[in-house]
Amino acid sequence: MSDDGDGGRKNLRMPENDEVFATVTDMLGANRVKVRCADGTERTARIPGKMQKRIWIREDDVVLVEPWDWQDEKADITWRYEKSEADQLREEGHIQ
Numbered sequence: 001m002s003d004d005g006d007g008g009r010k011n012l013r014m015p016e017n018d019e020v021f022a023t024v025t026d027m028l029g030a031n032r033v034k035v036r037c038a039d040g041t042e043r044t045a046r047i048p049g050k051m052q053k054r055i056w057i058r059e060d061d062v063v064l065v066e067p068w069d070w071q072d073e074k075a076d077i078t079w080r081y082e083k084s085e086a087d088q089l090r091e092e093g094h095i096q
Contacts, residue, residue, distance in 0.1 A: 012085050014094075015064055019078055021095045022065045024057060033057060035065055035075070038095060043067065045075045055080050062086035062095060 015021065022045065026034035031047040045065050047057060057063065057080055065075040081089065089095045 010085065010088065012081070012088065013064070013079055017066070018069075019064045019066050021089070022063050022075075023095075024059050024061045024063060027059060033077070035063065035077075037065060037067075037075075041067075041072070043073055043075045045077050047077050051077065051080075062089065 021038040022035035022043070024033050024045075025036050025042070028034060028044065031052060033045050033047065034042065035045045036042050043065065045063070051057075057077065062081045062085075063077050064079040064081075066078050067075045086095070
């Protein structure tokens with residue numbers, strides 16, 4: 001039997017090292033977005049070149065960001081969650 005009993009639960013990418021969950025609040029242009037991180041900080045995040053034109057990021061998307069070591073008010077986006085994945089994270093209590 002392959003029934004896992006989780007009702008379709010997917011294994012999602014979770015934060016590693018310095019990464020934190022964040023929600024996109026504003027699109028700034030020039031591959032930059034404003035995000036509100038789970039630690040309560042509002043940061044300017046950069047969409048890296050490998051994600052541009054491959055993964056579209058919009059307002060209210062849930063993303064993983066890695067804050068810069070030398071400038072804490074800035075970060076790089078490392079991952080974007082689909083809507084269903086973000087809903088699963090909310091149900092499990094990882095984000096609000």
